[in-house]
Amino acid sequence: MSRQQPDGRWRTVESPRRRLSGEFKTHVVLLFLAGLLANVPLAWWFSRALSALIKRFAEAADRLGRHPDAAALQRSGPPEIVRAADS
Numbered sequence: 001m002s003r004q005q006p007d008g009r010w011r012t013v014e015s016p017r018r019r020l021s022g023e024f025k026t027h028v029v030l031l032f033l034a035g036l037l038a039n040v041p042l043a044w045w046f047s048r049a050l051s052a053l054i055k056r057f058a059e060a061a062d063r064l065g066r067h068p069d070a071a072a073l074q075r076s077g078p079p080e081i082v083r084a085a086d087s
Contacts, residue, residue, distance in 0.1 A: 001013050001014075053077055053078065053081055054081075056077070057077070057081050057084065057085070060085075
């Protein structure tokens, strides 16, 4: 920013440009990788649990499709699966 002084000269004020240090960038990358590694097992467990429910639902639907006179199945699991079984 510049401003003209009463005597006609200009005074310029600049803030120094801050650059991210290499050490800071390294810390950010390491924190990102640590967070990623910490979340991978959680995501794996969550996907296994969710896919197991869907697999059980698909197997039950297949069983009922092949044997329409089969005994009714017990409805259990998340509300979405129970609603899908009722439809």
